[in-house]
Amino acid sequence: MKFNKELDDIVLYEPGKPVELLIREFDIKLEDIIKLGSNENPFGSSSKVSSIIEMGSKKASLYPDDSMFELKDSIACKYNIKPNNIIIGAGSDQIIEFCIRAKCNINTKVLMARITFAMYEVYTKQVGAKIIKTSSIHHDINEFKALYDEHKPGVVFLCVPNNPLGECLDKDAVFDFISHTSPETLVVIDGAYQEFARYKDKRKGIEPKELLERFENVIYLGTFSKAYGLAGMRVGYGLAHNNIINALCKLRPPFNVSILSLDCAKEALKDEEFVQSTIVSTFKEMSRYETFANENGIKFIPSWGNFITFVLEEKHSSSEICDWLLKKGIIIRGLKSYGMNAIRITIGTAHQNDRVLESLREFFSSK
Structure with missing residues (x-):
């Protein structure tokens, strides 16, 4: 059977390894597995969400409100924008x-x-x-400008902070680039980790309201998967001017987000204390990985997300480290598929990081 030729060149996205794989292949008990390969929230989710999940079965037979009014209204209040500037995905x-x-x-x-x-x-x-990529692995805004001028792309993606590396453009650089673009170019600002970046360095923080007030060709993306700890619920959002939102809504299938997911996201927004606790703990624990890297002569990329990337020398193989840790019940992410001999580690809880750092010390001392 023949399929669209565009599919021939697509490499499947490789998600982080599931805990079920370790249970099945290495006979490791669930309680002994540490999963730090997918940038999920190791602290779980707000306690406010738990009660919503318990009540979820009562609504399981119903379709969700396809207008998603309540969640849109909550997001609108958070960012001081209008509900019609929001699309939920x-x-x-x-x-x-x-x-x-x-x-x-x-x-x-x-x-x-x-x-x-x-x-x-x-x-x-x-x-x-057609895909146009920078030669730099990081977001070099001057190179973005030069490539934009040369190719006049219809869409530009800026991941701020960038996944999987962790570096983050300053807000001023982002705004400067957008000012450089045509009104017909859609600039996508992926803010999946903005809660972390905004806390660590105000120069990195992008406020959607200011973004929308200054530019009409931009969409800001946010998610409940990271700081809010709802990765399994699959809720994200886009904030943009009406004409962009109206166009995207024509592509949105009905009931694309479950009723339980919508309720959990709405409730999660009420618990900023949990979010702030997550962020503070993340950067406190990240400093332990930075210290470890410095003490062991390992290069790392300073991160504004909830993860850290170690860039390895040729004597160490990212695949070897990942496989070695996997057999110990520790899941991290190798970046070989990106063409880098590097590993990305989600910042876990203090207890999880104790085990990971101990295992890494054991690995590097044996080489």
Whole structure:
């Protein structure tokens, strides 16, 4: 059977390994597994969400409110914008797909960093659009400008902070680049980790209200999967001017987010104390990884997200480290598929990090 030729060049997105794999292949008990490969929230989710989940079975037979009014209203209040400036997706990656499908075809170009969130490339290839990547692995804004001028892309992705590496553009650099673009270019600001960046360095923080007030060709993406600890619920959102939101809504399937997910996201927004506790603990624990790297001569990329990337020398293999840790019940992420000999580690709880750092010391001391 033949399929669309655009699929021939697509490499499947490789998610972090599930805990079930370790239970099945290595006979490791669930309670002995540490999963730090997918940038989930190791602290779980707000206690306010637990009661919503317990009541969820009472609504399981019903379709959700497809207007998603209550969650939109809560997000609008959080960012001081209007509900009609919001679209809700099954994760922010669904909204990325909407952006590509709304703007791109085989004659369109899409600009992104050389190493960034893999789904930008996957969705672009699905519609046959041409991908333009920077030569730098980081977001070099001057290179973005030069490539923009040369290629005039229809869509630009800026991941702020960048996943999987962790570096983060200053807000001023982001705004400067957007000012450089045509009103016909859709600039996607992926703020999946903005809660962390905004806390660590105010210069990195992007306020959606200011973004929308200054620019009409931008969409800001947020998610409940990281700081809010709702990765399994799959809820993301896009904030933009009405004309962009209206176009994307034409691509949104009905009832694309479950009734339980909507209720949990709405409740999670009420517990900023949990979010702030998560962020403070994350950066406190991240400093332990930075100290470990410095003491062991390992290069790392300063991170504004909830993870850290170790860039390895040739004598160490990222695949070898990942496999070695896997057999100990520790899941991290190797970046070999990105063309880098590097590992990305989600910052866990203090107890989890004790085990990970002890295991890493054992690995490096044996080499």
